[in-house]
Amino acid sequence: MAFTIAVAGKGGTGKTTIASLVVRYLVSRGMTPVLGVDADPNSNLAEAFDTRVTRTIGDVLGDFVKKKPDIPPGMTKESYLEVHLNSVVIEGKGMDFIVMGRKHGPGCYCYPNVLLKNFVDKLASNYRYVVMDNEAGMEHVSRKNVEHIDLLLLVSDHTARGLRAALRINTILDEMGTPVKNKALVINRFDETNERALRDDVRKIGVDSVFKAPFDEVLGRIDVDNTPVMSLEDGSPAVTVVNAMFDELLK
Numbered sequence: 589m590a591f592t593i594a595v596a597g598k599g600g601t602g603k604t605t606i607a608s609l610v611v612r613y614l615v616s617r618g619m620t621p622v623l624g625v626d627a628d629p630n631s632n633l634a635e636a637f638d639t640r641v642t643r644t645i646g647d648v649l650g651d652f653v654k655k656k657p658d659i660p661p662g663m664t665k666e667s668y669l670e671v672h673l674n675s676v677v678i679e680g681k682g683m684d685f686i687v688m689g690r691k692h693g694p695g696c697y698c699y700p701n702v703l704l705k706n707f708v709d710k711l712a713s714n715y716r717y718v719v720m721d722n723e724a725g726m727e728h729v730s731r732k733n734v735e736h737i738d739l740l741l742l743v744s745d746h747t748a749r750g751l752r753a754a755l756r757i758n759t760i761l762d763e764m765g766t767p768v769k770n771k772a773l774v775i776n777r778f779d780e781t782n783e784r785a786l787r788d789d790v791r792k793i794g795v796d797s798v799f800k801a802p803f804d805e806v807l808g809r810i811d812v813d814n815t816p817v818m819s820l821e822d823g824s825p826a827v828t829v830v831n832a833m834f835d836e837l838l839k
């Protein structure tokens with residue numbers, strides 16, 4: 589079974605950046621194959637790797653619900669959908685991606701969502717690691733598209749609001765009964781001057797470990813310059829932290 593890493597936290601805190609650095613870490617160390625799951629409707633995990641997204645899981649499910657396709661005789665709905673879902677897997681070197689996209693309009697998605705869960709389970713079993721970039725609401729996790737999480741990375745800035753969001757996500761997962769083996773908090777764009785004021789908030793979240801990634805000019809520019817994450821150098825401050833963090837978390 590794949591080792592599943594889920595990245596979650598308040599909007600804009602650096603979830604996609606951290607998730608892409610994790611994929612980069614795994615691929616550059618040959619810990620492949622890796623499946624990147626882009627589970628935020630507005631997210632761009634796959635794009636951070638210079639891949640073009642043309643169709644999402646949401647598009648496939650939307651067509652299935654709206655168009656009620658003519659399924660060829662002898663083919664089950666499940667295998668019909670599986671063929672179409674497979675066509676959205678973006679293949680790369682050592683890493684593939686799927687993009688969840690957004691739900692398309694009204695209609696009952698209960699049945700396709702069950703099929704989606706089966707598809708994701710089956711697909712994930714072909715990979716050594718699955719890295720999932722989530723939206724703050726954790727919709728795909730709360731719809732039970734994810735059975736278990738080996739490592740949850742809660743990303744926050746050093747604001748009380750960011751830390752409260754991390755606490756809330758942690759509570760949602762507990763309430764849903766999603767088994768999470770290991771939880772780490774990543775305080776991104778860390779600034780030492782705020783450490784003391786937030787110490788109690790950090791403690792309340794109840795994670796196994798805390799990592800601090802500093803502001804990194806190189807990362808600040810990747811969105812502006814459209815730099816693919818795989819072409820980053822190892823030495824910049826936040827990249828060094830993520831590498832060291834994973835050396836420790838996966839040892």
Ligand SMILES: Nc1ncnc2c1ncn2[C@@H]1O[C@H](COP(=O)(O)OP(=O)(O)OP(=O)(O)O)[C@@H](O)[C@H]1O
Nearest residue numbers: 599600601602603604605802803804807808811826
């Ligand atoms: N440690 C860092 N140093 C400098 N810039 C950073 C750092 N981490 C992230 N950034 C930049 O901050 C911006 C927001 O990061 P990112 O898109 O990863 O956040 P997000 O949590 O995924 O946002 P959203 O909730 O919109 O999906 C990006 O431009 C990214 O390059």
Ligand SMILES: [Mg+2]
Nearest residue numbers: 603604628631
């Ligand atoms: Mg994002």
